[in-house]
Amino acid sequence: MPExxxxxDTGTTTVGIVAKEGVVLAADxxxxxxxxxxxxxxxxxxxxxxxxGLTTAGLVGDIQVLARYVTAEVxxxxxxxxxxxxxxxxxxxxxxxxxxxxxxxxxxxxxxxGIDRNGGSLYSLDLxxxxxxxxxxxxxxxxxxxxxxxxxxxxxxxxxxxxxxLGIRGVHTAMKRDMASGEGIDCVSITKExxxxxxxxxxxxxxxxxxxx
Numbered sequence: 001m002p003e004x005x006x007x008x009d010t011g012t013t014t015v016g017i018v019a020k021e022g023v024v025l026a027a028d029x030x031x032x033x034x035x036x037x038x039x040x041x042x043x044x045x046x047x048x049x050x051x052x053g054l055t056t057a058g059l060v061g062d063i064q065v066l067a068r069y070v071t072a073e074v075x076x077x078x079x080x081x082x083x084x085x086x087x088x089x090x091x092x093x094x095x096x097x098x099x100x101x102x103x104x105x106x107x108x109x110x111x112x113x114g115i116d117r118n119g120g121s122l123y124s125l126d127l128x129x130x131x132x133x134x135x136x137x138x139x140x141x142x143x144x145x146x147x148x149x150x151x152x153x154x155x156x157x158x159x160x161x162x163x164x165x166l167g168i169r170g171v172h173t174a175m176k177r178d179m180a181s182g183e184g185i186d187c188v189s190i191t192k193e194x195x196x197x198x199x200x201x202x203x204x205x206x207x208x209x210x211x212x213x
Contacts, residue, residue, distance in 0.1 A: 011180025013142030014044060014055035015170045016111040017154070018135045019163035022120040022191035023113035025053045026167035028142070028175055029183040031060060040183040048074045050194045051084045051114045057140040058108035058127070066106060070094050086116040091123035091131045099129025109139045114190050142174030142181040149173050160189055164198070165206055172212050 014027040031042035046054040046067045052074060056063040073093055077085040085093075091112045098106055105127045113122040124137045136154050138146035149170045158166070167187055175181045187198045198206075 011141035011178065012044060012057040012139070013146060013171050013174040013178060013181040014057055014111055014139045015146055015150075015167045016055060016113045016122045016124075016134075016137045017150070017158070017163040017167055018113070018120045018122050019158050019160040020120075021160040022115045022189060023053070023122055024160065024163040024167045024187065024189050025055050025111065025113050026171050026185060026187040027055050028171050028181040028185060030181055032180045037182075042183075043186075045186045045188055045197075046071070047188070047195050047197075048090065048112075048114075049078065049084055051116060051190060052087065052090055053113055053188055053190050053195060055111040055113075055139070056108060057110075058106070062106040062108050066094070066097065066108060066110070069097060084116065086118070087112065087114040087121045087123070088133075090114070091125065091133075095125055095129040095131040097129075098125060098127060111137055111139060115192060120190070138170065138174075140181070142171070142178035145174040145177050146170040160191060164189055165210060168203055168206055169210060169212065172207065 011032050017024045025045050027044035029042050030037060031039035044056050048054055048071050074085045094112060108127055110125040122134055124132050124134060136150045153166050168185055171185045185203050187203055189196045
């Protein structure tokens with residue numbers, strides 16, 4: 001499997017951050033295939049429900065299948081119980097789906113974040129089904145650059161507004177140095193008020209306020 005993983009390396013940058021009021025998820029939009037920029041508006045942040053979101057890195061086909069599976073399961077959970085699926089339950093469900101495909105694993109690295117009665121939380125999932133909670137996580141080829149930003153700026157008492165800026169700053173920094181990341185930024189926040197996707201104008205305004213060029 002290590003040889004297969006090296007051959008299928010695709011590259012991207014995603015970020016998840018836990019704040020006092022909820023969670024922020026962000027990602028770039030470039031979809032690469034080796035040295036080719038295959039798509040410039042790739043979807044890497046998915047809404048699973050009003051309280052849950054997913055970021056994706058890996059093979060597009062595997063990503064899309066898993067996003068459909070998990071979104072359907074989240075909806076079924078809510079229909080059966082009349083309450084939204086908790087974040088940990090969503091991460092465990094997704095980890096079980098990943099670990100059940102041993103011979104031909106899904107080639108993905110995922111972040112699942114959201115809010116429930118326990119507050120905001122974030123889980124990093126690997127292709128074998130490992131699921132690890134953390135306060136901030138970055139995935140993809142741009143992640144080493146993002147971690148330098150996160151380690152320097154993250155605080156345990158960070159507000160959702162500051163976390164949005166930090167997520168944008170992290171992806172922006174990776175895009176400057178990682179050739180597999182680019183074409184703009186998608187960013188969402190998930191709080192008790194719901195799932196909010198920020199427009200390109202909102203993101204550009206925040207970048208200008210932070211003097212990011």
